[in-house]
Amino acid sequence: MGRFSGPDAVPASCPRMLQMTDNSHPEDGPEIETLALPLDAWHRAKGARMVAFAGYHMPIHYDGIMAEHLWVRENAGLFDVSHMGQLQLIGEGAASALEAIVPGDISALKPGRMRYSLLLGEDGGILDDLMITNTGHHLYIVVNGAVKHDDIAYLYDALPETVTINYDEDAALLALQGPKAAGALARLVPDVAALVFMQAGPFMWGGVPLGISRSGYTGEDGFEISVGAEHVVALADALCAMDEVKPIGLGARDSLRLEAGLPLYGHDLDARIDPVEGDLSFAISKRRREEGGFAGAARILGHLSDGAPTKRVGFTVDGRQPVREGAEIYHEQQHVGTVTSGGFAPSLGAPIAMGYVASGFAALGTKLEADVRGKRIGLTVTAMPFIPHNYVRKNNQ
Amino acid sequence: MPRYFTEDHEWVDVDGTAATVGITDYAQVQLGDVVFVELPAAGKALSKGEPCAVVESVKAASDVYAPVSGTVTAGNDALEADPALVNSAAEGAAAGGGWFFKLTLSDSGELDGLMDAASYAAFVGGL
Numbered sequence: 001m002g003r004f005s006g007p008d009a010v011p012a013s014c015p016r017m018l019q020m021t022d023n024s025h026p027e028d029g030p031e032i033e034t035l036a037l038p039l040d041a042w043h044r045a046k047g048a049r050m051v052a053f054a055g056y057h058m059p060i061h062y063d064g065i066m067a068e069h070l071w072v073r074e075n076a077g078l079f080d081v082s083h084m085g086q087l088q089l090i091g092e093g094a095a096s097a098l099e100a101i102v103p104g105d106i107s108a109l110k111p112g113r114m115r116y117s118l119l120l121g122e123d124g125g126i127l128d129d130l131m132i133t134n135t136g137h138h139l140y141i142v143v144n145g146a147v148k149h150d151d152i153a154y155l156y157d158a159l160p161e162t163v164t165i166n167y168d169e170d171a172a173l174l175a176l177q178g179p180k181a182a183g184a185l186a187r188l189v190p191d192v193a194a195l196v197f198m199q200a201g202p203f204m205w206g207g208v209p210l211g212i213s214r215s216g217y218t219g220e221d222g223f224e225i226s227v228g229a230e231h232v233v234a235l236a237d238a239l240c241a242m243d244e245v246k247p248i249g250l251g252a253r254d255s256l257r258l259e260a261g262l263p264l265y266g267h268d269l270d271a272r273i274d275p276v277e278g279d280l281s282f283a284i285s286k287r288r289r290e291e292g293g294f295a296g297a298a299r300i301l302g303h304l305s306d307g308a309p310t311k312r313v314g315f316t317v318d319g320r321q322p323v324r325e326g327a328e329i330y331h332e333q334q335h336v337g338t339v340t341s342g343g344f345a346p347s348l349g350a351p352i353a354m355g356y357v358a359s360g361f362a363a364l365g366t367k368l369e370a371d372v373r374g375k376r377i378g379l380t381v382t383a384m385p386f387i388p389h390n391y392v393r394k395n396n397q
Numbered sequence: 398m399p400r401y402f403t404e405d406h407e408w409v410d411v412d413g414t415a416a417t418v419g420i421t422d423y424a425q426v427q428l429g430d431v432v433f434v435e436l437p438a439a440g441k442a443l444s445k446g447e448p449c450a451v452v453e454s455v456k457a458a459s460d461v462y463a464p465v466s467g468t469v470t471a472g473n474d475a476l477e478a479d480p481a482l483v484n485s486a487a488e489g490a491a492a493g494g495g496w497f498f499k500l501t502l503s504d505s506g507e508l509d510g511l512m513d514a515a516s517y518a519a520f521v522g523g524l
Contacts, residue, residue, distance in 0.1 A: 065455040066430035251429075251456055320480070321433045322453050344432040344455050351432075373451070 037082045038172045038229040042236055046247050054145035056083045058250055065251035069346040072218055072256055073387075076178035077248035078239050084173055085148030086226060088166040089139040089159070098139065101158045103275060103294050104132065105285035111136035114198050114213055118275050118283055119143070119151060124296020125271040126278060127154060129263070133200045133213060140200075140211065142173070142224070144265045172232035177222030177256075179390065180244040185212075185223055188238055192223065197391040205235065217253065219260025219389045258352060259345050261314055261384025267325060268312060268340040268354060276303035277356070279312040310337070311362040314386060317342070317351040317370075318378035327370040329357055329379065336361045339370060345386060352386050353379065401508055402517035407464045410490045411508060418464060419496040420452065422487045423521045428454040431483040436472035436498050443467055443500065445507050450497050452483065465507045467500035 034052045043050060048059030059080065061068060071077055089098060095106040104117040114133035118126050128147050133140040143151045148167075155165050176185055186193045189203045192212055200213035211226035227235050239245045254264070263269050269278050274296060276284075281304060288294060292301060317323050322344050329337035342353030353370070361368060366381040398412045406424035410417040425431065433453040443449050443463040450461035473496050476482055482495040490496050502508075512520060 060456075061429065064429055069455075255455060320477075321435065322458070324458065344430075344453070346430075346455065 037080065038232045039080045039082065039236060042233050043080065043247070046240075048247070048249060051250070053250060054083045056145070058083060059247070061249035061251045062247055065249070065255060066346045068246070068248045068252035069255050071246055072178045072220060072248055072252060073347050074179065075244045075246070076176055076180040076184045076222075076242075077218075077252070078236060078245055079175040079177065079248050079253055080172070080236070081145075081175050081224070081253075082172040082229075082232070083145030085141075085143040085145060085151065086168045086171050086173060087141040087143065087148075087152065087155070088168065089141060089155075089163055090137075090166065091163040093160070094139050094163045095134070097159050097163050098132070099288070099294060101154070101295050102130075102132070103284040103288050103297075103300065105287050106132060106134075106139070108285075108287070109134040112199055112201050114200050114215060116283055118278075118280060119154065120275075120295040120300075121271055122295050124274040124299040126265075126269045126273055126275065126280075127151065127271055129265050129269060129280075131213075131215065135200070135202070135211075140226075146266055168226075170229050171226050172229050174225045174227065174232065174236065174239075175216050175218075175222060176225065176239060176245070177216045177218040177220045177248075178244075179221060181220070181222040182392070184239060184242050184245050185225075187242065188235075194395060195223075196395050197221075197393050205238075208235070210235075214392065217260075217262060218256040219262070219385055219387055219391075220256075221390050221392045252346075254341075255343060255346055258341050258343060258354065259347055259385065259387040260389060261354070261386060263312065263354070264341060273312075273356075274300050274303060274308070276300060276308040277310050277312065307359055309359055310356045311359050312340070312354060312356055313362050314382045314384035315339075315342075315353040315355065315368075315370075315379040316382045316386075317353055318380075320351065321372065321377060322351040323353045323370045323372055323377055323379065327353075327355075327372055329355060330369045330371065330376070331361055331366075336368065347387050352382075354384065357381070399508075400514060401464070401511035402514065402520075403462070403464045403511055404520065405462050405464075407461060408488060409464045409508075409511070411502070411505075414467075414502045414505065415470075415499065416465060416467060416502050417490045417496050417499050418461075419490065419494070420461060420483065420487055421517070421521075425484050425487040425495070428452060428457065428459060428483075430455045431480045434473075434476040434480050434483060434497065436476065437469045439469050439471055441469045442503075443469060445504075461497065463500075464511065465500075466503045468503065469498050469500045471499045473497055 043059040102117040119128040195214040216222035323342045327339040337357030339355035345352040368379045369376040435451040445466045448460040449463045486495040
């Protein structure tokens with residue numbers, strides 16, 4: 001998750017050579033003051049280049065996107081994702097009430113388990129993607145930073161008064177990702193070794209309470225760690241003191257998630273797209289398919305049974321030139337879709353993309369072309385992820 | 398051989414009417430890891446200021462502008478196989494360097510409007 005507004009990395013002071021098609025996506029809406037997150041000074045001290053993203057100053061890279069990306073695939077990277085919204089839904093019946101606006105089986109979510117789900121508008125369009133954890137006491141929800149205030153307003157309207165919505169503005173959120181993440185975190189919090197993918201729980205680091213889940217947005221094994229803002233600097237320092245852990249910016253977060261085939265809200269998903277079109281049918285639980293009863297169920301269940309008119313797919317790209325967001329896709333002279341994310345995949349050493357095409361052109365192996373500044377570049381519809389996921393689904397202890 | 402610079406972060410080496418063009422080290426730092434460069438074909442006539450090449454990094458695509466008018470005589474083929482040369486040797490005008498293309502100047506007078514190394518350093522220092 002985590003909306004990454006593409007590299008707004010080009011400073012305004014840079015003349016035109018560096019300004020043209022910089023793949024940036026300025027946030028919509030009125031200009032508001034860009035806020036500092038709890039690790040702001042920490043990032044700057046680590047040499048980060050900071051950019052405005054989702055209303056906050058955030059690090060886009062430290063050493064360079066390519067090096068950081070490859071580091072995460074081999075070692076462990078620490079991401080500050082404190083811009084994301086951490087919410088609690090408290091009250092009897094919160095899970096069943098939430099099911100009116102998400103298509104997952106939240107009532108069946110056991111304590112200590114989490115699920116990826118989608119916040120649905122009345123017409124079944126995706127208002128956000130989110131992680132829902134049953135803590136045993138309440139539902140803990142992580143939503144995208146760029147739309148968190150809209151999400152909260154929507155939840156207030158949609159949920160009954162018996163459900164209390166807390167927005168924990170004072171909590172920071174870190175992600176530790178990569179094949180060496182588990183070893184590194186276990187040195188501070190040994191009990192995390194017991195978690196497997198999509199499990200979560202409360203832990204203590206010294207006297208500091210942490211909410212930790214085994215999850216992430218890179219395709220690698222890893223953890224997301226909720227920690228009070230007053231402790232986040234000490235935790236980030238303790239993690240980055242280990243040789244295998246380096247801080248990683250938003251740039252590599254975006255290239256890692258693209259290789260992992262994971263959609264980015266606001267780019268690959270938006271309010272016009274439903275879960276079937278978004279190739280996220282796995283998030284529609286079996287019971288919910290049978291019973292319906294969620295926003296947009298008629299459209300979504302119709303698309304499940306009859307097929308959707310468009311579908312999110314992955315593409316390999318001919319040659320070495322990246323095909324980026326917004327590139328139009330053609331089959332001969334017929335316009336059949338649009339690229340929604342694209343770039344150079346550091347782990348593959350080649351450009352990759354994802355986007356939407358008319359369902360008749362969504363079959364694996366279909367040859368299409370993207371228009372990049374008047375030049376046609378060959379695309380082939382490809383299964384995602386582009387790099388195999390490396391999740392730990394069974395505990396080997 | 399004098400080297401000139403533009404405010405758009407191109408450099409141009411001039412030897413008589415023969416010129417070699419690239420982007421500056423400052424520019425490659427701003428762009429980050431370069432993964433693709435599109436160069437003008439030999440024989441193409443360029444007007445000063447027109448977009449004539451594209452440099453793509455992991456994070457962005459950017460135009461490169463012709464620092465002077467002229468006719469392209471050669472592109473740096475090495476960038477096709479190894480675009481990272483732009484990062485490692487942005488201002489290298491010789492073999493193994495990250496230069497973009499060579500051209501024959503059509504109007505040497507255009508050089509008067511460009512910066513020398515000291516002026517460019519001061520310009521970049523003010524960004």
